[in-house]
Amino acid sequence: MENSISVRRTGLRIKKMLSEAGVGVRDLQKALGLACPQSIYRWFAGTALPTVDHLYTISRLLGVSVDDLLALDYTIEVKDTVGYRYMKIYYDHLFRYPNPEHRNK
Incomplete structure (x- = not known):
């Protein structure tokens, strides 16, 4: 089974999380270094997804993981292999706990 990110639901999720955090479009535009808010x-x-760099910056801004920003259409099935476990540790270290104080919990 393949993983699929819902573009529409991801956009709505990011919009909601930003609103709840009191982060406006202009604030986000400035944090991301965008010339315009389009x-x-x-x-x-x-109609579009943020780049990985933008997802990472938004996650840091909100204090959440990149996973929390993405809305998946369905769950993938992954075989539990040594390679998978190493990849998961690497992924968790980089993206799941973007704030250093969360890494050791």
Whole structure:
């Protein structure tokens, strides 16, 4: 089974999380270093996804993991192999706990 990210639901999720955190479009635009806010509005409308760099910055801004920002259409089946476990440790270290104080919990 293949993993699929829902563009529409991801945009709505990011919009909701930003709103709950009191982060406006202009604030996010400045944090991401964007010249104009059109990209952000495209994410909110569900017509585009943020880049990995932008997802990472948003996750740091909100204090959540990149996973929390993404809305998956369904769950993937993964074989539990040594390679998978190493990849998961690496992924968790980089993305799941973006704030250093969360890494040792």
